[in-house]
């Protein structure tokens with residue numbers, strides 16, 4: 623039988639045509655398709671947005687725009703991909719892990735409030751599985767500490783929180799367009815910011831920090847060629863070829879969201895009465911795009927179910943090993959046990975296949991194998 627991945631891209635002829643049109647044109651990078659993609663993104667995020675080369679680059683740019691460095695602290699969830707923390711660590715900040723809530727696996731505002739200090743510069747929430755974090759309370763926690771709220775929305779472009787699009791609520795919001803995510807530009811990412819000064823700093827960082835505007839330069843009379851670097855940056859520019867793919871994928875995002883919701887509903891109906899499984903919760907004030915269908919397997923049977931499904935060609939995944947369990951963080955002195963709710967969630971967690979092109983017979987096959995495992 624065909625092995626089934628846990629996630630994969632959906633590329634159709636419209637996507638391919640969008641890419642080949644740019645390949646035939648004049649601009650492969652820093653051209654009009656970048657501007658168009660950023661405008662298309664802003665229509666979804668509800669805030670000015672810049673494109674970058676990955677979700678990791680978006681996080682790095684966001685922390686750089688927030689100005690964090692040695693002596694600063696960033697409070698975040700351990701239940702995330704390592705990049706949410708690693709990019710802050712790369713800039714020399716100390717990462718402080720705060721626990722999650724048991725229902726959504728998102729950063730717990732009470733735990734975050736207990737973790738902030740007068741050195742906290744950023745509180746980073748993660749919209750786990752596509753379900754927006756507790757943004758209202760987390761924003762208060764961050765702002766009461768004179769810190770910024772960053773939302774790692776790698777899973778949640780297209781989600782809404784209290785009827786507002788993800789991207790328009792936190793001070794900084796980052797997105798990933800890796801192939802398994804809700805839409806793809808192959809590699810790619812983006813960052814939204816509410817404060818135009820933060821957005822300007824971010825946009826500059828992704829292009830070496832270059833200042834081309836004469837009225838902002840220290841030596842504007844140097845000559846027509848002159849450009850200056852005031853703050854060091856990097857090259858995180860997403861090329862036109864990939865931005866064109868992004869714009870094309872955004873035209874399909876509403877359909878992706880609907881399709882993901884249908885698959886999640888089918889999983890729920892097929893698995894709701896299985897003893898030994900907890901299905902994902904959805905809070906009343908959010909309208910999520912489901913990136914993951916993250917179940918919890920009780921009675922210590924997660925590994926057995928993972929092996930059972932993998933042996934049958936079903937590509938399940940575990941999201942995520944707590945970040946401070948990684949040897950890089952253990953070597954910095956982080957100890958296991960510090961976020962018990964996140965660790966318990968990790969021990970039970972399993973992501974079933976979920977992507978827009980997943981067919982109903984494939985969903986039913988997964989349901990059937992899970993039920994067989996539990997003798998249900």
Ligand SMILES: *Cc1c(COP(=O)(O)O)cnc(C)c1O
Nearest residue numbers: 676677678703705776798799800
């Ligand atoms: C995928 C992901 C990232 C990193 O995005 P890339 O585009 O792979 O660099 C960061 N945070 C979370 C929560 C992710 O799932």
